[in-house]
Amino acid sequence: MSATKFRKAIASQLSRITSCPESQLLGLLGTPKTALNQQFNIPIPRLKSQRDSVQLSNELAHKFQPDSLIQEASAKGPFLHFSVRPTEYIRQTLLQVYNEQSNYGCHTADKSHIVVLDYSSPNIAKPFHAGHLRSTILGNFVKRIHQAMGYPVIGINYLGDWGKQYGLLAVGFEKYGDKALLEKDPIHHLYDVYVKINSDITEDVDRQANEYFRRMEEGDLTVLEQWKRFRDLSISSYKSIYKRLGIEFERYSGESETEPYIQPLYDLLQSKNLINKTADGAWTVDLSSYDLGSPVVRRADGTSLYLTRDLANLILRQSPKKSMYIVGTEQSLYMQQMFKIAELASLATNMHHVSFGRVQGMSTRKGTVVFLQDILDTAQEQMLKNLKENVTKYNELLTLGIQKGGQRLVGQEAANLVADQLGTSAVIVQDLFANRVKNYSFSYDRMTAARGYTGVYLQYTHARMCAIERKTNTQITTDCDFSLLKEKEAFELALAVSQFPDVVKSSYQSMEPCVVVQYLFKLAHTMGQANSTLRIKDVDPSLAEARMLLLWAARTTLANGLKLIGISPLERI
Structure with a gap:
């Protein structure tokens, strides 16, 4: 990698001068900054030398010899700074992007280390x-x-x-269900049924729900046939929403699949002496020594709970090497309880809870509950309205269309697709912009704005770069004169592009998508500055080729980053 090559050059020479291991120095070197001078630095106090840090910094700066990659070393207090040779840094960065293209920013890992993710996980009986x-x-x-x-x-x-909540839904459907509405819109209709049955809940209704669930666990074919129909219709409806978000799952699972593993789980917990029985006959696991209470794993009536089924699911999955659960922060205690029981029972290790905060300030045209489909529809409608405001570009979009799945869509179909992709981009970026554990206030107006920190801005930046590539008769080639890229905007853009692999690694280590999102805004801003200065049209062909490669590399990096956060980059808006 380009930046890595420069870091190694610094670390290798410093290692010879200081006798510190090269690996230690590589870990201390700061990442390249978007600045014209002093792209790398190292904090001398972290070398843990007995010498005065400021004195040592000055001494190392004096001893460091410039080479073909590093132009200068300079001391500033207890920090040692390094400046790269701009032309060589630009060349190495652009060559790497050109060679790796859609893989730029990716790393390598142990292919046998399979990671299992649990996410989305809607409830059939709830919105x-x-x-x-x-x-x-x-x-x-x-x-x-x-x-x-x-x-x-x-x-x-x-x-x-x-579970019991499904039993309650089934009881409600017998009273309020409509087969035609179920076929037309299962998610909304089942939710309406669930709300109605909850509004007139009685002791008798509660008993019926428990009885229905007990029949499910006992394998009653009649109730299981209805359960399967509700499930299949719901999954079909979910898939249409996931498709709009560009999301695919390797498999759809559910609590129902864990049923054959419930008894083996109970046997395992008993063999590990983890079960305690309460006065009413319920089974608990005492986790008080870990400040996690005593969660119930079997009700007094013998039925299982969500925790039971989550633990049984680990037996079904045969203890994957790494499991990650993407669940709200309000479930933190539950996840800790589940992980601890799994550890004590030797069911699984290396389990992680990727938590997130709540969405605040949402409303819907259809009532108090906000369905994801309504969010996406509203965003699409707003973006279509915005597109129509620019009559010239809108007519151009209708005429020239857009590529999708190997075919070109034109007319209103193309406009609807662009509006939908802009809308989903806006939703995704607003959701991922801040630290994931923070609550955030949802705003349709802010989310769909063309300017500011929005997904729309990132999409427009990418589409604008694609338009430049289409309209300029300049080839994208590495057989160009990199020394012509003399402007500070060119160097700053190359520096921004070179940061992407480190950004990916940093985001992985923290599981914070905001690291990538905020980098993309910085990159897009730097691209805008470079684009306004580095003309391609009507300049010397050699200069045009060098600048075109630079802008193309930045656009490729932006596209890779957008894909990483789940956004399909648009080539025309």
């Missing part, structure tokens, strides 16, 4: 709402960042399709 939106978008990022780091990933949509 696919804003909370699932966060789990879905964040989970898709977690999947993609693992893939970028070289790990094989299995993404599982673990549906809430079992």
Whole structure:
């Protein structure tokens, strides 16, 4: 990697001068900054020398010899700074992007280290709402960042399709269900049924729900046939929403699949002496010594709970090497309890909870519950309205169309697709912009704005670069004169591009998508500055080729970053 080559050059020479291991020095070197001078630095106090840090810094700067990659070493207090040779840095960066293209930013890892992700996970009896939106978008990022780091990933949509809440839904459907509405819109209709039956809940209704669930666990074919129909219709409806978000799961699973593993789980917990029985006959696991309470794993009536089924699911999955659960922060205690029981029972290790905060300030045209489909529809409608405001460009879009899946769409179909992709981009970026554990206030107006920190701005930046590539008769080639890229904007853009592999690694280590998102805004801003200065049209062909390669590399990097956060880059808007 380009930046890595420069870091190694610095670390190699410093290692000879200081006798510090090269690996230690590489770990201390700061990443390249978007600045004209002093791209790398190292904090001398962290060398843990007995010498005065300022004195040592000055001495090392004097001893360091410039070479073909590093132009100068200079001391500033206890820090040692390094400046690269701009032309060589630009050349190495652009060559790397050109050679790797869509793989630029990716790393390699142990291919046998399979990672299993649980995300989205809606409940059949409840709405696919804003909370699932966060789990879905964040989970898709977690999947993609693992893939970028070289790990094989299995993404599982673990549906809430079992338990007493489903029994309550079934009782409600007998009273309020409509087969035609179920076929037309299963998610909304089942939710309406669930709300109605909850509004007139009685002791008798509660008893019926428990009885229905007990029949499910006992394998009653009649109730299981209805359960399967509800489940299949719901999954079909979910898939249409996931398709709009560009999300695919390796498999759909659910609590129902764990049923054959419930008894083996109980046997295992008993063999590990983890079960305690309460006065009413319920089974608990005492985790008080870990400040995690005593969670119930079997009710007094013998039925299982969500925790039971999550633990049984680990037996089903045969203890994957790494498991990640993308679930809200409000479930932190539950996840800790589950992980601790899994550890004590030797069911699994290396389990991680990727938590996230709540979405605040949402509303819907259809009531108090916000369905994900309504969010996407509203965003699409707003973006279509925005597109129509620029009559010339809108007519151009209708005429020239857009590529999708190997075919070109034109007319209103093309406009609807662009509006939908802009809308989903806006939703994704607003969700991932801040630290994931923070709550954020949802705003349609801010989200769909063409300027500012929005997905729309990133898409417009990418599309603008694609337009330049289409309209200028300049080839993209590495057989160009890199020394012609003398402007500070060119160097700053190359520096920004070179940061991407480190950004990917940093985002993986923290599981923070905002690291990538905020980098993309910085990159897009730097691209805008470079584009306004580095003309390609009507300049010397040699200069045009060098500048074109630079802008193309930046656009490729932006596209790779957008894909990493789950956005399909648009080539025309």
